[in-house]
Amino acid sequence: MTKLSVNINKIATLRNARGGDVPSVTQIAVDAQRFGAQGITIHPRPDERHITRKDVYDLKPLVTTEFNIEGNPHRPFIDMVLDVKPDQVTLVPDADDAITSNAGWDCEKHFDFLKGVIAEFKEAGIRTSIFLDPNPAMVQSAAATGTDRIELYTEAYARHYPKDKEQAVKAYFETAVAAGEYGLGINAGHDLSLDNLQYFADNIPNLLEVSIGHALISEALYMGLENTIQAYLKRLAKW
Numbered sequence: 001m002t003k004l005s006v007n008i009n010k011i012a013t014l015r016n017a018r019g020g021d022v023p024s025v026t027q028i029a030v031d032a033q034r035f036g037a038q039g040i041t042i043h044p045r046p047d048e049r050h051i052t053r054k055d056v057y058d059l060k061p062l063v064t065t066e067f068n069i070e071g072n073p074h075r076p077f078i079d080m081v082l083d084v085k086p087d088q089v090t091l092v093p094d095a096d097d098a099i100t101s102n103a104g105w106d107c108e109k110h111f112d113f114l115k116g117v118i119a120e121f122k123e124a125g126i127r128t129s130i131f132l133d134p135n136p137a138m139v140q141s142a143a144a145t146g147t148d149r150i151e152l153y154t155e156a157y158a159r160h161y162p163k164d165k166e167q168a169v170k171a172y173f174e175t176a177v178a179a180g181e182y183g184l185g186i187n188a189g190h191d192l193s194l195d196n197l198q199y200f201a202d203n204i205p206n207l208l209e210v211s212i213g214h215a216l217i218s219e220a221l222y223m224g225l226e227n228t229i230q231a232y233l234k235r236l237a238k239w
């Protein structure tokens with residue numbers, strides 16, 4: 001079964017546009033879970049452009065499904081995650097000023113760093129996942145870091161899907177097969193949508209979780225949050 005983790009960064013973006021608490025990030029998290037979300041994902045960035053440090057702490061007791069915190073493991077991020085103890089931490093190598101996440105890890109270049117950080121999180125009982133481009137050659141060093149899972153960075157899949165979906169999914173399939181051989185769990189995310197999700201889920205073996213925010217929140221403007229989450233769950237259902 002592939003779990004749907006709803007990324008609520010965009011709710012915080014909207015809230016921060018006016019200050020105050022509308023829309024409420026915590027209420028959306030509670031309701032998304034009530035509507036069927038099997039996890040909540042947030043990506044607190046150092047500039048707090050959307051999710052704030054306070055949100056991270058406020059959300060912790062309210063996420064009764066799976067709490068996934070994404071981010072670049074600078075020391076303040078590491079310490080916050082160790083303090084909050086989510087179910088999963090996803091390490092993403094994005095520059096502080098990047099508009100959004102734009103690459104996976106070079107696990108060879110950053111091997112010692114990743115190994116050390118992952119050991120810290122695992123010692124605290126937090127499952128780890130590392131953001132990875134669709135490149136089977138990177139899987140061996142990813143596995144050697146000790147991570148539990150990888151998250152396939154699906155921006156390129158989403159971009160190429162409308163032109164040639166078979167070609168778009170190819171490297172992801174190969175990376176997932178390689179990850180399976182090393183015993184790594186597989187997550188995926190970035191620019192997945194109601195349009196492109198089902199083909200991806202049908203073609204990636206042992207896909208454990210997708211985290212989806214930008215498209216899902218945008219689609220919810222038209223369909224409502226409950227209908228949208230239910231529509232995603234149908235895309236992921238295998239029967």
Ligand SMILES: CC(=O)[C@@H](O)[C@H](O)COP(=O)(O)O
Binds near residue numbers: 043101
């Ligand atoms: C890690 C990842 O893939 C991202 O999709 C991220 O969580 C989105 O972050 P923003 O909402 O800041 O664009």
Ligand SMILES: NCC(=O)COP(=O)(O)O
Binds near residue numbers: 188192212214
């Ligand atoms: N890890 C990816 C994520 O949480 C959501 O990415 P997006 O759907 O906002 O592009």
